């Protein structure tokens with residue numbers, strides 16, 4: 001558990017520690033009915049499939065810069081300039097820097113999201129009324145501690161480049177942790193944050209095929225996260241369709257819409273451009289509009305949309321918002337109960353590839369804003 005922190009993770013403006021007030025009911029279940037077999041099965045699986053951070057090959061030499069340089073030499077450098085049509089042509093050094101920082105940013109937000117999951121799921125242990133769900137949530141808490149441990153070690157010992165929590169992710173985690181309603185804790189964490197993380201991990205695996213340590217880390221964490229998302233879906237199913245009034249359901253719709261916007265904002269990575277000293281006013285709109293990045297962000301919702309549908313939360317209001325973000329294309333994919341498969345579906349990989357071939361205009365030519373914004 002001892003490791004060398006080459007660079008500590010930077011702090012957010014609010015400082016090293018943050019207290020979030022919450023008022024909630026902590027619930028005892030004195031009947032111990034233990035009749036929710038699906039949750040009990042998940043609990044058994046969670047215990048049986050636990051692993052230790054020390055099982056990983058921490059002596060692996062991780063050199064993302066050399067990896068990026070190798071990719072450049074293999075001719076992939078030109079691809080970014082051609083396919084992603086940046087505001088100005090980037091030279092080889094800048095492409096390597098952008099890769100290094102985007103990778104460090106993504107992994108750092110994984111770390112912060114994992115801490116959010118640790119705190120939020122401990123709250124579920126207290127709040128959820130059923131003993132079976134308390135059992136599983138307790139098992140998940142142990143998973144999340146391990147995930148924080150592993151990402152922190154990777155970032156500070158292996159990468160030496162990390163980012164503070166993005167303000168939008170922090171705002172969402174604060175919302176989840178401070179909400180008094182137990183189902184909203186699940187909805188925010190297991191369905192939205194972890195649903196997005198599961199898709200993001202799949203993409204990380206695709207992008208980092210030549211880094212064996214992060215492959216192993218990601219494979220292990222994805223297997224855990226698939227159970228966490230299933231935990232959310234199994235716990236909440238029937239709740240919104242059978243047991244809630246229209247006004248209660250409307251509040252949950254509001255929460256889903258707000259969480260979606262916060263998650264989307266954090267994917268614009270303005271901190272990366274700040275750190276690189278590239279003008280965020282130029283580069284953030286590019287991140288927002290370039291078709292490849294748009295496709296990338298949309299893919300991150302590929303688990304969330306079918307799960308919301310299963311829960312009865314893909315209501316007309318949510319659909320209207322999701323149509324604007326072009327996310328309804330995922331509604332027919334299998335949800336986390338029908339298909340616990342954790343690899344990104346082949347059709348999604350192809351979708352991402354299709355964005356890469358959706359040719360941007362020639363460098364220096366008049367930007368074709370209509371193509372870029374057609375799926376706003």
Ligand SMILES: [Fe+2]
Pocket residue numbers: 114117143144147221225
């Ligand atoms: Fe996790």
Ligand SMILES: [Fe+2]
Pocket residue numbers: 117144194224225228
């Ligand atoms: Fe998780």
